[in-house]
Amino acid sequence: TIKKIGYRMDVASNGIETLEMLKAHDYDVVLMDCMMPVMDGLEATQAIRDAGDDIAIIALTANDSAEDRVNCQQVGMNEFLTKPVQRDKLQDVLQRFIS
Numbered sequence: 001t002i003k004k005i006g007y008r009m010d011v012a013s014n015g016i017e018t019l020e021m022l023k024a025h026d027y028d029v030v031l032m033d034c035m036m037p038v039m040d041g042l043e044a045t046q047a048i049r050d051a052g053d054d055i056a057i058i059a060l061t062a063n064d065s066a067e068d069r070v071n072c073q074q075v076g077m078n079e080f081l082t083k084p085v086q087r088d089k090l091q092d093v094l095q096r097f098i099s
Contacts, residue, residue, distance in 0.1 A: 015039025
């Protein structure tokens, strides 16, 4: 879906890989899966924020409860999308955060 709407992406399989990729490359936005092995998306986001990085982080999760939304906001995520992600919603969010 990302490539179909005209964006380039890299994929990390867990939060540790995400942190390593952010150190090695410049990205405009992070689409953060909340449920990853090794280090989940909430922990990875907290580590990114603790390091002082203000990159836009968009939560991706199958869980759509008020508690899930609050947890994502509390660690510093900027937006919240539920899976399966609708193409138009994803495109709208990416356009808001990518200049």
